[in-house]
Amino acid sequence: MTAPLPDLTPAQRTEIELLARGKQDRSRTLRELGYSETPEAAHALLLRLGLWPESRTPYADRLHATTVPLNLPVPPFPDEPRLDLTHLEAWAIDDEGNRDPDDAVGSEALPGGATRLWVHVADVAALVPPDSPLDEAARSRGATLYLPDSTTGMLPDALVEQAGLGLHGTSPALSVSLDLDAEGNADAVDVQLTTVRVTRLSYTQAQQRLDAGDPAFVALARLARASRALRESEGAISIDLPEVRLKADEHGVTITPTPKPEMRFVVQECMTLAGWGAAIFADDNGIPVPFATQDHPTREVRGEGLSAHWARRRTLARTRFQQSPGPHHGMGLDVYVQVTSPMRRYLDLVVHQQLRAFLAGADPMPGRVMASHIAQAALNADATRQSERLSRRHHTLRHVAAHPEREWTAIVVDRRGPQATLLIPELALDLQLSSSAPLGSEVRVVLEGVTLPTLGVRARIV
Structure with a gap:
């Protein structure tokens, strides 16, 4: 027999909500009612009483991941010399509805049959210097929080509007270039402050351009395939597990498979190459950056079924970030940094701050200062990622229950x-x-x- 529902005072309801949200450790009310004094028990009672809808997720609160938008003022871009690349086409390619376009790709043919790959990244560090109020706020968040029912940016929406690639006629960027031969080998890499002209496309639109034989997209696909083959020859691990898009509100949940056209792979490979090129540039010039390294997989897994891909993922060691360069075996690269998402990941922003300081003739942050910033942000980013994972499971189970x-x-x-x-x-x-x-x-x-x-x-x- 189900116990009768208690009649709670407003103060008792608030007390139980605070426990459910992880804002306090005890609840006298729950104890007196004979319930466990846990966030889960408090959550269950709030659902039974109809005080919380099933769409309410408490995980960001419990993990101290903020869901409050950041509204700090954003400075204008500084007036400084930049390489003008507006004569070259570039495309910011992402999922339909993406609101923070921070990277774009393009290429140009070079004499002798080589191709120069350009990966342009929004020059966020020009607006967010180290230890500025925006930097401290971004560090306290660690990453953008993507929940099925909301998005909370690591940086203000006004900054995204100002710096996002393809949102204006031209955009300031930090651009990584790699001169690649037909086999995907790099003859030269460079990083420069640039001005670019970017067109936004969805993956579907980009795939249509590739399928139609558009020479620019065919060239990008050819580069990506050669790069992938080269990395696989160096031991890169391929993992292909199901991905879904999950959207939720108070009315229900929709779950749809994430499309995987070839252009999604092409863009991912170009971003990987950008991280490799930026790491080589930083290492060659003695710029302190957080190099991403990973040990060899614990064992080799053969096969292409879902069980093989599941097992292969379990063999991967955790990525480490360190000041000295080292191999990232899972990616089949001798050196690598995360550099293509400075609007969304603080680690990428730090790399941009260091590269930009060098390019501007200033002193990058000392390694110990950089490491301190990264360590603080990593804790907050972990809370963000865990909040996302738990919230996705919550809404997935809502869908199952329906x-x-x-x-x-x-x-x-x-x-x-x-x-x-x-x-x-x-x-x-x-x-x-x-x-x-x-x-x-x-x-x-x-x-x-x-x-x-x-x-x-x-x-x-x-």
């Missing part, structure tokens, strides 16, 4: 004794249950017993 009788196709991607890990590609959701189904097999499951406060769900094989 289809209680539905059978879902799942793949057994891992086994640990009698326990199997199932992956439902349509939801990009993994879960564990007891099953003797062999690794890699396909099963049909019904998901039942969704419990949002604990993010729990039971699976039953049909």
Whole structure:
């Protein structure tokens, strides 16, 4: 028999909400009602009382990841010398509806058959110098928070509007160039402050240009394929697991597969090359930057099924960021930095600040100061990423609860004794249950017993 719902005073409701949001550790009200004094118990009671809707997610609050927009003033771009590249075409290619275009790609043919790849990145560091109020605010956030029902920028929307590539006729940029031969080898790399002219495209629009044989897009695809082949020859790991777009509001949840046209791979490869080129430039010029390094995978995994890709991901060591260059074995590169998302990731912004200081003839931050900034931001970025992961699971389970009788196709991607890990590609959701189904097999499951406060769900094989 279900216990009667308590009649709470406004003060008691506030006390329980604070516990559910992780803003206090105890609740006298819950204790007197016989409930556990945990955020999950508080959340469950708020749902039962109808005080919180099922769409309410408390994870950002609990992890101290802010959901309040940043509204600090943004300075104008400084008047300074820049290389004018407005005669070259460049494209900011992203998902439909993207609101923070911070990178773009283009290329030009060179004498002798080589091609110069250009990766332009919004010159955010021109507006956010180290230890400025904007820098300190971005550091306190660590990264942009992308939730299924909202986005909270690491930097103000006004800065995105001012610096975003393709939002104006021309844009200031920090541009990485790589002169590549037909096999993807780099003959020269450079980093410069530039002015660029950028056109925004969705991945679908870019793919249409490639399919139509547009020479510029064919050239980019050829470079990307050669680069990927070269990195794979150096041990780069390919992991292809299901991805979905998840949108949520108080009315419901929509989940759709993320399209993977070739142009998505092309853009990703160009961004990888930009990180490689920027790292070479920093190393050659003695610029302190956080180099991204990764040890060898713990073992080799063969095969191309979902279970193989799942296992391959588990072999990857955690990426480390250090002041000295070193190999990133998962990417098959001898040196690498993250450089293409300074609007969205503080680590990328620091790389830009260091490169820009060098290019402007100023002194970059000393290594110890840079390391201190990164360490502070890393803690906040971890909270942001965890908030995103938990919120996505929450809304995915809302979607599951709305289809209680539905059978879902799942793949057994891992086994640990009698326990199997199932992956439902349509939801990009993994879960564990007891099953003797062999690794890699396909099963049909019904998901039942969704419990949002604990993010729990039971699976039953049909």
